[in-house]
Structures are given as structure tokens and as C-alpha cells.
Amino acid sequence: MSASDTPIRAVVFDAYGTLFDVHSLVGVADELCPGRGDTLSQVWRQKQLQYSWLRAMSGRYKPFHEVTRDALRFAAAQLALPLAPSIEDRLMEQYAHLATFSDCLPALRELDAAGLGLAILSNGNRDMLEASVRSAGMTGLFDHLLSSESVGTFKTIERIYALAPAAFGCAAREILFVSSNGWDAIAAHWNGFTSFWVNRTGAPLEQLDTVPDHVGTTLSDVVAAARAARR
Amino acid sequence: MSASDTPIRAVVFDAYGTLFDVHSLVGVADELCPGRGDTLSQVWRQKQLQYSWLRAMSGRYKPFHEVTRDALRFAAAQLALPLAPSIEDRLMEQYAHLATFSDCLPALRELDAAGLGLAILSNGNRDMLEASVRSAGMTGLFDHLLSSESVGTFKTIERIYALAPAAFGCAAREILFVSSNGWDAIAAHWNGFTSFWVNRTGAPLEQLDTVPDHVGTTLSDVVAAARAARR
Numbered sequence: 001m002s003a004s005d006t007p008i009r010a011v012v013f014d015a016y017g018t019l020f021d022v023h024s025l026v027g028v029a030d031e032l033c034p035g036r037g038d039t040l041s042q043v044w045r046q047k048q049l050q051y052s053w054l055r056a057m058s059g060r061y062k063p064f065h066e067v068t069r070d071a072l073r074f075a076a077a078q079l080a081l082p083l084a085p086s087i088e089d090r091l092m093e094q095y096a097h098l099a100t101f102s103d104c105l106p107a108l109r110e111l112d113a114a115g116l117g118l119a120i121l122s123n124g125n126r127d128m129l130e131a132s133v134r135s136a137g138m139t140g141l142f143d144h145l146l147s148s149e150s151v152g153t154f155k156t157i158e159r160i161y162a163l164a165p166a167a168f169g170c171a172a173r174e175i176l177f178v179s180s181n182g183w184d185a186i187a188a189h190w191n192g193f194t195s196f197w198v199n200r201t202g203a204p205l206e207q208l209d210t211v212p213d214h215v216g217t218t219l220s221d222v223v224a225a226a227r228a229a230r231r
Numbered sequence: 232m233s234a235s236d237t238p239i240r241a242v243v244f245d246a247y248g249t250l251f252d253v254h255s256l257v258g259v260a261d262e263l264c265p266g267r268g269d270t271l272s273q274v275w276r277q278k279q280l281q282y283s284w285l286r287a288m289s290g291r292y293k294p295f296h297e298v299t300r301d302a303l304r305f306a307a308a309q310l311a312l313p314l315a316p317s318i319e320d321r322l323m324e325q326y327a328h329l330a331t332f333s334d335c336l337p338a339l340r341e342l343d344a345a346g347l348g349l350a351i352l353s354n355g356n357r358d359m360l361e362a363s364v365r366s367a368g369m370t371g372l373f374d375h376l377l378s379s380e381s382v383g384t385f386k387t388i389e390r391i392y393a394l395a396p397a398a399f400g401c402a403a404r405e406i407l408f409v410s411s412n413g414w415d416a417i418a419a420h421w422n423g424f425t426s427f428w429v430n431r432t433g434a435p436l437e438q439l440d441t442v443p444d445h446v447g448t449t450l451s452d453v454v455a456a457a458r459a460a461r462r
Contacts, residue, residue: 046277051439053284054414057387058421060439070438077435156288183285190289204308207301208282208291 006194008229010117010168011222012146014179015124016098017045018198020132024099025091032087033079040075047071052123052154061152063125068095096128100136101200107219108141111226119144121164121177123154143167156187164193176214176229178222182206189213194229196222237425239460241348241399242453243377245410246355247329248276249429251363255330256322263318264310271306278302283354283385292383294356299326327359331367332431338450339372342457348399350375352392352408354385374398387418395424407445407460409453413437420444425460427453 016022023041030037048071055061069092076083112118119142122129126147133139146163148154155161165172172192179185185197186208195212198219205211214225247253254272261268279302286292300323307314343349350373353360357378364370377394379385386392396403403423410416416428417439426443429450436442445456 050281050284050414051437053281053288054387054418054439056288057284058389058418060421062440070440074435074438156285158289183281187285187289190291204305206282207305208285209293209301 006173006229008116008176008194008226009170009174010119010164011111011176011178011226012119012121012164012193014181014184015120015122015129015132018178018180019100019104019120019138020098020136021101022098025094028094029091032090033081036079036081040079040081043075043078044072047074056154056157061148061154064123064148064154065125065128068092096131097135098132100138101219103219105137107223108138110223112141114227114230116226116230117168118142119146119164119167121146121161123148125149155184156190158191161188161191161193176222176226178219183208185212186210196225198222237404237460239347239407239425239457240401240405241350241395242342242407242409242457243350243352243395243424245412245415246351246353246360246363249409249411250331250335250351250369251329251367252332253329256325259325260322263321264312267310267312271310271312274306274309275303278305287385287388292379292385295354295379295385296356296359299323327362328366329363331369332450334450336368338454339369341454343372345458345461347457347461349373350377350395350398352377352395354379356380386415387421389422392419392422392424407453407457409450414439416443417441427456429453
């Protein structure tokens with residue numbers, strides 16, 4: 001059965017970068033570190049991912065909130081920015097209230113109305129995910145918030161992706177896994193999901209010998225693909 | 232027994248960034264892609280590491296030479312640089328002949344003369360390591376070239392680090408593990424080695440709840456530390 005023939009029962013979303021805009025804190029960052037907010041945000045995000053990967057590989061899990069703080073401290077040091085505790089706390093607080101992309105809420109409501117199961121599967125710990133969902137006005141839309149916390153590891157370790165088929169009681173192939181992070185969409189594909197890469201920024205395809213089942217630019221494209229594959 | 236009391240029997244080096252300067256190909260890259268060589272080199276290296284981590288986490292090993300080529304293709308695409316096959320081949324060829332840092336050969340000779348075992352432990356596949364060692368005039372200096380190829384995974388998975396104690400028949404703590412990559416020095420520490428971070432660029436310490444046993448700026452500092460810990 002080809003990917004396009006598989007009936008889709010649920011749609012599972014990555015959180016950071018996909019539903020929540022990790023660079024939406026550039027404004028606050030720029031106010032706190034004038035002229036450097038964008039660079040700080042980029043380095044912070046890259047380092048956050050890198051630390052999650054290193055910890056996952058070496059079995060050194062700790063809550064993503066703490067990994068995020070570690071990454072912020074490294075990013076500030078690399079840019080030689082003083083990071084007073086009050087500034088650090090304000091940036092971390094901002095991380096719990098990231099803006100959502102404008103296409104998210106309408107798409108989630110359409111998918112929900114179509115009777116599809118909905119979940120988030122994220123590196124974020126449960127508190128982070130709950131705060132972000134609440135802050136974005138998405139309360140009640142998700143059947144499951146699947147967090148790294150329950151398995152003690154991060155993407156792309158297999159057992160974090162395994163949370164979604166277990167939660168919905170179906171095969172990974174019956175789940176449309178949606179991520180704006182190209183590497184995450186590809187790892188989802190490796191783990192058997194029907195994969196959708198929301199390429200918001202026109203990035204090149206990651207060179208990992210794998211192509212996601214679907215590629216689009218917004219969550220509206222996800223709605224169209226999910227509807228076409230709904231049975 | 233504290234780190235400084237542990238007798239050191241062997242010194243194991245990371246290859247890329249530590250013995251071989253991955254950015255020494257900027258000249259060739261800049262000639263092929265005028266004005267963009269430095270950026271290409273930076274993105275290439277970051278992507279090479281990222282792909283090695285993703286493949287290690289997801290059990291998708293393939294030889295580092297191929298990972299390196301994949302990373303080059305992504306980097307060129309991200310910078311919107313045309314990458315004709317002849318240019319790609321020339322850059323890949325250059326990767327087999329990276330310059331060595333000026334402190335490496337004298338330090339290796341001193342350590343060898345002091346009767347210490349010497350090895351490279353690297354993500355590189357065997358062919359890459361042999362070519363680099365030959366090209367750098369280091370033939371005959373190493374007791375072992377320990378390659379990701381023999382375990383089918385990359386750093387920071389435990390079983391690649393385990394190659395060194397197995398090769399020397401001693402405890403990890405009796406091996407001084409030397410890397411210029413902060414994350415590698417820390418992962419070596421996690422894996423029980425006496426760790427030495429050669430911080431060539433004045434980078435901030437990685438925020439991973441761990442401090443290497445030793446920090447220096449050149450391989451001369453490694454010689455001093457190894458001599459002090461020799462029994």
C-alpha cells in the first residue's frame with residue numbers, strides 16, 4: 001500500500017517550530033540585547049536541539065525546560081552577551097508563551113471537525129506543553145500531549161515516536177506526523193509514520209536518503225492531505 | 232582516586248577539528264565559490280555533525296565519507312551555490328587532505344617518545360582516517376586507528392567510545408581522551424575517560440552539567456598533562 005493509499009486516523013504535530021514559533025521571542029530578545037535578538041534566538045535554538053541530541057545519544061535526559069535554559073546560557077556566552085538572572089528568567093518565561101503561527105488554529109479546528117484524532121508529540125516536558133497550548137488558545141483541541149518526559153529521552157530515539165501509535169491504538173502508518181523541522185519529519189518517516197514536512201521557510205531537503213510522504217508550506221496543506229487520506 | 236591521580240597509559244585523539252583542521256579547505260572552497268568559502272565550510276561542518284547525530288540516534292549508520300558528501304550537498308543548497316560534480320569531487324578530495332594544526336606533529340612525537348600508547352578515535356571511516364594520517368605525515372605514530380566503521384555508529388553512542396579501552400586493554404580512566412570539540416570531550420568524560428578539551432578557539436564551555444578534567448588551548452598543553460599523569 002503506498003503512502004497515499006493509507007487511511008489516516010490521527011494527525012500528530014511536533015510543537016516547537018511547527019505549532020509554536022520559536023523565533024517569536026526575537027522581539028523580547030532584541031529589547032533585552034539590542035541588535036542581537038535574532039542571532040541570540042538562532043544560536044539558542046540550534047544549541048537547544050544539539051543538547052537534546054547529545055543527551056539522547058548518551059542517555060543523559062533531563063527536562064527540556066532545563067536543556068532550553070542551558071542552551072540560552074551557552075548562546076549568551078558565545079555572543080558575549082551579559083545574561084543577568086532577570087533577563088534569563090524573562091526569556092525563559094517568554095518561551096512558555098511563544099506565538100503560534102497564524103495557520104495553526106484554523107487548521108487544528110478543521111482537522112478536529114473532520115473527526116481526526118489530534119496530538120502533540122514533542123521534546124517539551126509536560127508543563128511546557130500545557131503552558132504553550134493554553135497560551136495559544138488550543139486548550140481542548142488535542143486528545144494527547146505526548147511528552148519526552150514520559151520516556152526520558154528526546155527525538156530522534158525510537159521510543160519517543162512510539163508514543164503516538166500507542167496513544168491512538170493504531171499503526172504509525174495511519175498517523176500523519178507533521179513537523180516543520182525537516183530532520184523530525186524524516187525521522188518520523190524512518191519510524192513508520194506517514195510524514196508531512198511543513199517547509200515554512202523554503203529550506204532545502206535534508207540529505208538523509210529519505211523523502212517525507214508529503215511536503216507543504218502551511219498547515220492548510222496538512223488539512224488537504226489529511227482530508228484526502230481520511231476514510 | 233581523583234582525575235589528576237589517575238596514571239595515564241595512552242592518549243586517544245579525536246580526528247576532525249582536533250588533529251585535522253576541517254576549515255583548512257576554506258581556501259579551495261573560496262576559490263570554487265568566491266566569497267562564500269568560509270560560510271560553506273561552517274555550514275558543511277555543522278550539517279556533517281548533525282547528520283552523524285541523527286543517524287546515530289536512529290540506527291541509520293552509513294560511512295562518514297558519504298555523510299560528509301550529503302552534508303556538503305545540503306550546505307551548497309542552503310547557500311544557493313551551484314555544486315557541479317567536479318566541484319563537489321574537488322571539495323571531497325580536499326577533505327582527505329586537510330591541513331594538520333602546527334602543534335600536532337611535535338606533540339604526537341613527544342607523547343610517543345614518552346612511551347604512551349597513541350590512537351585516533353573518530354567518526355571517520357577507515358579509508359578517510361588512513362588518508363588523513365598519511366597526508367599529515369603521521370604514519371607510524373598511532374598504535375590504533377579506531378573508526379566508527381567497526382561499530383556502525385557515531386559519537387556520542389557509548390560503543391564507539393568503548394573501542395579505546397578495548398584496544399589498549401585498560402580502563403577508560405587510564406586513557407587521556409583529547410578533543411577540540413567541546414561536546415566530544417564531555418561525552419568522553421561521560422564514558423569514563425580522563426578528558427582533555429583543546430579549546431583552540433576560545434569557545435564557551437558546553438552547558439552539559441559536566442566539566443572536562445583538563446582544558447588547554449594547544450596540544451602542547453596535552454603533552455604537559457600527559458607527562459604529569461604518567462607513571
